[in-house]
Amino acid sequence: MEQNKYHYRARVVSVYDGDTCTVDIDLDLGVWLRGEKLRLSRIDAPEVRGEDRKQGLLARDYLRRLIDGREILLHTIKDKKGKYGRYLADIWLADDHGGWRNVNDLLVQEGYARYYRY
Structure with a gap:
């Protein structure tokens, strides 16, 4: 249970x-x-504003296609919040084979984010 x-x-x-x-x-x-903001832990994606806007929009759109409106599992990092007050979490999405995919890792594997240490 722990x-x-x-x-x-x-x-x-x-x-x-x-x-x-x-x-x-x-x-x-x-x-x-309801309405809790999450920061995906361990990764950093380009911002949707500024000089990386184009890559940021691609990363956002990819994540939207993956999870927007869907049920997920999340693993918060011992209820730790980041500097902007968002919970840090890994997101898990059910796959077609009865397993789970780590969305954070998938974003890195597909080139939309990089691993980041806080």
């Missing part, structure tokens, strides 16, 4: 950029935390 302490089911409400999204988190027993 291994699931910081794992939650959630539904993605919106995707802001390639490493930030808003979710509704199922805390169980009919209790939901």
Whole structure:
């Protein structure tokens, strides 16, 4: 049971950029935390503003296609928040074979983000 302490089911409400999204988190027993902003942990994607705008929009659109409006599992990093008050999390998406894919790693593998150490 301890291994699931910081794992939650959630539904993605919106995707802001390639490493930030808003979710509704199922805390169980009919209790939901709505509109929570998440920062995908361990990765950094180009910003949607500034000189990297083109790459940032590509990363955002890719993440939207993957998770927007979908149910996910998230693993928060011991409920740690980043410098902008967003929970840091790994996002897991069900695949077609009954398994799970780590979305953070997938963004790096597909070239939309890079690994980043906080």
